[in-house]
Amino acid sequence: MTQATQMRNTTTIAVVDDDESVRTALDSLLRSSGYKVRTYCSAIEFLDANAPAGTHCLISDIQMPGMSGVELHERLGAMGLRIPTIFITAYPDLGAHIPRLVACLPKPCDADKLLDCIEVALRPTH
Numbered sequence: 001m002t003q004a005t006q007m008r009n010t011t012t013i014a015v016v017d018d019d020e021s022v023r024t025a026l027d028s029l030l031r032s033s034g035y036k037v038r039t040y041c042s043a044i045e046f047l048d049a050n051a052p053a054g055t056h057c058l059i060s061d062i063q064m065p066g067m068s069g070v071e072l073h074e075r076l077g078a079m080g081l082r083i084p085t086i087f088i089t090a091y092p093d094l095g096a097h098i099p100r101l102v103a104c105l106p107k108p109c110d111a112d113k114l115l116d117c118i119e120v121a122l123r124p125t126h
Helices: 003-009 020-032 043-048 069-078 111-121
Strands: 012-016 036-040 057-060 085-089 101-106
Touching: 012 020, 012 043, 020 036, 020 111, 036 043, 043 069, 057 069, 057 111, 069 085, 085 111, 101 111
Parallel strands: 012 036, 012 057, 057 085, 085 101
Antiparallel strands: none
């Protein structure tokens, strides 16, 4: 087993999206790439599950009912958590100037581009 594979096996990526088909597709992609994945249908569910504590990278939609992905990102920052975040959204311009944001990808996102962004997010210097 390579070092990269071992890192993936111990890395948890949280997917927060109100669209079940997006969650399912991302779960399948990320698991087949060797990551541990946890999915949540809302930002509030993510926070209520105390999921931030075990999350190494966050993939979130921006526009969701209740709390947006941007609001979630800001809440995590206010809690002192610096989780690298990748937004996937139908409105990619909304994430243009958000601190600690790794990328803002359009839906549907390219699988290879997303996996590249995750690799960037998980680098120790990020």
